[in-house]
Amino acid sequence: MEFNTKVIHGGQQHDPSTGAVMPPIYQTSTYAQSSPGVHKGYEYSRTGNPTRTALENALASIENGNFGLAFGSGLAAIDAVIKLLNPGDEVISTNDLYGGTYRLFTSIYENYGIKFHFIGMDNADNIEKFIHKNTKLIWVETPTNPMLNIIDIKAVGKISSKYNLKLVVDNTFATPYLQQPLNLGADIVMHSATKYLGGHSDVVMGALVVKDKTLADRLYFIQNASGAICGPMDSFLVLRGIKTLHLRMQRHCENGKAVACFLKDHPKVENVYWPGFKNHPNHEIAKAQMNDFGGMLSFTIKGNEYNKAIKILENLKVFTLAESLGGVESLSGHPASMTHASIPKEEREKTGVVDSLIRLSVGVESDKDLIADLENALKLI
Numbered sequence: 618m619e620f621n622t623k624v625i626h627g628g629q630q631h632d633p634s635t636g637a638v639m640p641p642i643y644q645t646s647t648y649a650q651s652s653p654g655v656h657k658g659y660e661y662s663r664t665g666n667p668t669r670t671a672l673e674n675a676l677a678s679i680e681n682g683n684f685g686l687a688f689g690s691g692l693a694a695i696d697a698v699i700k701l702l703n704p705g706d707e708v709i710s711t712n713d714l715y716g717g718t719y720r721l722f723t724s725i726y727e728n729y730g731i732k733f734h735f736i737g738m739d740n741a742d743n744i745e746k747f748i749h750k751n752t753k754l755i756w757v758e759t760p761t762n763p764m765l766n767i768i769d770i771k772a773v774g775k776i777s778s779k780y781n782l783k784l785v786v787d788n789t790f791a792t793p794y795l796q797q798p799l800n801l802g803a804d805i806v807m808h809s810a811t812k813y814l815g816g817h818s819d820v821v822m823g824a825l826v827v828k829d830k831t832l833a834d835r836l837y838f839i840q841n842a843s844g845a846i847c848g849p850m851d852s853f854l855v856l857r858g859i860k861t862l863h864l865r866m867q868r869h870c871e872n873g874k875a876v877a878c879f880l881k882d883h884p885k886v887e888n889v890y891w892p893g894f895k896n897h898p899n900h901e902i903a904k905a906q907m908n909d910f911g912g913m914l915s916f917t918i919k920g921n922e923y924n925k926a927i928k929i930l931e932n933l934k935v936f937t938l939a940e941s942l943g944g945v946e947s948l949s950g951h952p953a954s955m956t957h958a959s960i961p962k963e964e965r966e967k968t969g970v971v972d973s974l975i976r977l978s979v980g981v982e983s984d985k986d987l988i989a990d991l992e993n994a995l996k997l998i
């Protein structure tokens with residue numbers, strides 16, 4: 618099945634009791650049993666719920682995996698992955714990382730005796746020297762947030778399989794429309810479904826997709842045992858979002874390109890970070906592993922003045938200044954004071970998150986209006 622068909626039909630069946638084309642929102646916590654232990658596949662909604670099952674099957678299908686798991690948030694999904702580990706285990710992670718992921722790793726899991734190494738992975742050869750006896754996991758985010766670096770998943774996958782490690786890819790920014798990490802050697806794909814999969818800024822959710830049955834069983838055990846599940850209404854919303862993922866992503870990519878090109882030529886703009894530019898340091902890898910370049914980009918202002926960046930953000934009207942990304946509406950953000958505020962200034966500046974950096978999640982509005990909005994805000998500084 619082609620991707621554009623999978624987003625609509627993958628893993629789906631009409632509701633067996635009524636023929637309903639969309640699964641009902643099974644707003645129930647429990648299920649009748651005819652005799653102790655005799656039931657129709659569902660016992661209790663932490664363990665399983667038919668609306669969530671429909672979503673989990675769709676997730677598995679679009680990521681080319683065999684098993685999908687949905688969680689109450691992206692961070693709950695990440696939390697479930699780290700619970701595969703034991704005290705003393707080590708993780709190698711990209712250094713240009715979503716702030717909340719960094720916070721979970723360093724402020725929670727380091728206290729439980731898990732060690733994290735945050736390194737640049739632009740060059741995959743860099744990874745091997747951080748592999749020790751207790752290394753269990755490699756954590757990759759690509760494109761990275763907010764610097765839009767691209768990491769070669771296939772190259773990292775070769776290293777992870779050589780040392781028998783698990784490779785996890787946070788695929789939130791790219792979505793399976795742009796890249797399918799399980800095909801490139803990843804063991805686990807993770808999503809903040811809050812973003813592009815949901816696509817409408819109306820739900821918080823996380824997801825994991827895997828191919829391997831043993832790994833899936835361990836994650837299902839953690840999902841049920843720790844209980845960070847999502848509800849049936851939210852499952853329904855994300856399932857509905859996925860059905861237009863390909864249409865939205867196509868427009869996100871077109872608009873992202875238009876905005877990136879506009880900013881690149883603007884005299885007040887210093888750098889534009891967008892992997893579609895030929896002079897982007899990882900452009901060739903992006904071209905090889907992604908189908909297009911996405912709707913996320915960042916830029917800095919000449920002179921790198923904090924106040925100028927803030928003024929631009931205050932004057933944008935079509936772009937809403939807000940946390941999050943991946944919805945139909947365009948959003949702007951200031952990583953240094955918003956999403957990445959939990960990362961020490963010294964650490965964040967090492968990766969390029971300077972004071973004038975502005976991140977855009979380019980939505981699916983008219984590109985003319987988006988560009989006019991940016992032009993106007995830039996005029997005011």
Ligand SMILES: *Cc1c(COP(=O)(O)O)cnc(C)c1O
Binds near residue numbers: 717762811
């Ligand atoms: C938002 C986000 C997360 C966290 O997901 P939540 O749904 O907010 O818990 C993780 N990774 C990336 C890349 C994100 O953008």
